[in-house]
Amino acid sequence: MWNTGPHKQWNYHSPYPKSKKTVRERRPRLFRHVRMPNQASASPGLPSDRAPIFTAFPASPSHPKTNFNDPSTPTPKPIYITPRKVNRPGPVPKTDGPSLFPKSVFNEPPATPHTPVGPSPTAIYFAKKEPMFATPPAIPFPFPRTMRTKQQPPAANPLAGTARPRTGPQRVREQERDARRLRRGVVHHRNPIVVQAEAAANVNALLEANPLAQQMLAAGALDKEDRMLLQQLSHLTIQKAIRSQVDAGREEVERAAADMRGHVEKIEKHDKQAQVLWEEAARRAEEEKARLAKEEMIRRAEEEKAEREELLRQATPVWAEIPLFKLQYAQLERERTELMEAELRRKAEADEKQRRERERVEEMLKDIRRRRQEDEENKRLQRERREWEHQEHLRFMREQAERLAHLRKEMDQRQRDQEALRWQEAEAQRQKEAARQRQEETRRRLLEEAQRQKDAARRHQEEIRRRGEEAKAKEGGRAANAFKLYEERWAMLKQQDFKMNGPIRFFEMPWPVFVPIVSPADVTEERVREFLFHPLRSSGKTRKETLNSDFLKWHPDKFSVQLPKILEAERSKVAETAEIVARILINIKTEEDNHGC
Known part of the structure; x- marks a missing residue:
């Protein structure tokens, strides 16, 4: 009003x-x-x-x-x-709001008159050589939700109890002014200058409590690197406070979302139970209505029948008892009975039609109620979807805030890194200028040494290439001799009139390897593969043709014909080695067939 x-x-x-x-x-x-x-x-x-x-x-x-x-x-x-x-009068506003910084002597509330007040804290003074900060440290936005009062930046050595009067007319006037602002819905933030001054004072208190900072301050004037370190410490302190508040807000939002989900589930369960009870009550009401209608119909039929009999009894004339008119009266009674039955059938049909119409109307009402329930269900689903979208939006906003904080932190770190990089570049430039003369002096000597090493390396490479060509030529000659000896000995073994100076020994057999062997273990797949597919042994044949040709030589059925030509004491050893060669050839042939597929 x-x-x-x-x-x-x-x-x-x-x-x-x-x-x-x-x-x-x-x-x-x-x-x-x-x-x-x-x-x-x-x-x-x-x-x-x-x-x-x-x-x-x-x-x-x-x-x-x-x-x-x-x-x-x-x-x-x-x-x-x-x-x-x-x-x-309105409520007294709370002027001591939450602070972003740890509690210190600069933001404590003034002591009550009955509480003894201790001595004032020791003032913090710094040498006036260079300012610690070019500007006051940045304060995050928004500011704490507190009332704006006329405040001044705290002095270097503030006195306890001077923040706001506790008694007197000035206190009443300030309370009334704050109450008017609260009633009007006006919310003011604290003065940024005061908040920044409190932050600077808190940072100074933290530096005083830090032994490393005290040691650096006692060392003398601060250089550029020390100022950077102190600025980083202040930024880390502020970021820690901001992160703690962000974490607390995130936990509160998540807790509220979890409570809201549980409350919504409880309401939905309650509504489902209510819907079931409502449908059961409606069904019972319909059944009761149908039962009452049926009883009423039966009662009316009985009453009409009784009335009809009474009317017939009263309307029977005296002449109907005469035998001459009894037959005519019976005929009239039958006709009247038929007319009454037709009238009753017509009424029954009308009642049936009315009942069907009533059932149709009830079905329409049920359909309308069903549609209404479907609309309510759709509205509930839409409401749940809106709540889910709201929660998703809140989560997205939290992620965006975290991402922005992370980006801001990265930007600060990048700026610090760039400043450190510039300092390192300047230092590197000085070192480069100092080392340029030494590099110029050693450059000539290194070039001469490199030229000598290059000439020596070239001569060494020529010597290696020459020796390699000679070794390759010798190896090719040995391989050609080995292939020739292998084919000649197999040709001699296949002759029917084979004759030598006595039986063949183990080491005289034409084994498909380059190195001489003394036991079956010396025959390996690598040595056999190297011998079979050597470039000098191709002689116009493919790998498959070469493999089939050697497999026919070492096949157990084919090779058993050559065993009588072997020394009897070494036949078992030769047979075992030949079996190993046959298995190796089978494995190589299987691999070649698989690769060919």
Whole structure:
């Protein structure tokens, strides 16, 4: 409500006292003055006809355990009269809000009069050689939710109890001003200059408590590297405070989301139970209505039958007892009975038609209720989707905030790295200028040494190439001799009239290897493969043809013909070695076939 005068609001602090009559008249009316829309006022001299506000809860999904009334009958809702606002003093605002920085002597509340106040803290003074910071450290936005008061930056040695008066008219005026701002919904942040000054004072206190900082300050004037280190320490302190608040906010949001999910699930379960109870009550009501209609139909049929019999009994004339007219009367009675039965059938058909029409209307009502339930379900799903989208948006905003904080941290780190890199580049430039003469002196000597090494390396490579060519020529000659000897000995073994100076020994056999062997273990797959597929042994044959030719020589059935030509004492040894060669050839042939496929 508005006070008298165009320039005053309802919460305007008036310095003049009001009369008791005005205050009594403007006393707010609470629930005892509530009246229903269809309720009449109490008449004098008569008992009170005021109805209770709540007789029963309405039948809805939110109240599953209540009695279900007719859903078509609207339940009257109580009307609550909003109490008028009274010109009363507002609450005292809380001026000590949360701070981003650790508690220190600079942001402690002033002591009460009954509490003994200790000596003031020791002042912190720095040498006026170079300023520690070019500008006050940056403060994160937004500022804490506190009221703006007229504050001044704290001095180097602040006194306890000077932040705000505890008593006196000035305290009353400040409280009234803060209360007016709160009632109007105005929220002010703290003065940035004061916050920055408090941050600088807190950083100075942290530096005083840090032994490393004290050691650096005691060493003398701060150079560029020391100032960078101190600035990094201050930034880390501020970032730690910001991160702690961000983590606390994230935990609060996650906790609220988890509680909201549980509350929504509980409400959904409650609504489902209420829906089941509502449907059961509606079904029972329909059954009861059908039973009553059937009983009413039976009762009416019995009453009509009794009335018809009574009418027949009363309408029977006297002449109907005469034998001459009895036959005619019976005929008339039959015709009348047929007419009455036809009328009853017509009424039954009309009742049946009316019943079918009523059932059709009930089906339509059920369809309407079903559609309404589907609409409510769709609305619930849409509401859940909106809540999910809201949660996703909150999560996305948290991720964006974290990403921005990470990017800001990376930018700060990149700036520090660039500054350190510039300092390193300058130092490297000085070292480069100092070492340029030494490099120029050694360059000539290194070039001469490199030229000599290059000439020696060239001569060494020529010598190696010449020796390699000679060794290759010798090896090719030995390989050609080995292939020739291998083919000649096999040709001699295959002759029918083979004759030599005695039986053949183990080492005289034409084995498919380059090195001489003395035991079956000396025959390996690598040596056989090297002998078979040597470039000098191709003689116009493919690998498959060469492999098939040698396999026919060492096949156990083919090679058994050559065993009588071997020395009897070494036949078993030769047979074992030949079997090893045959297995190796089979393995090589299998691999070649697989690669060929």
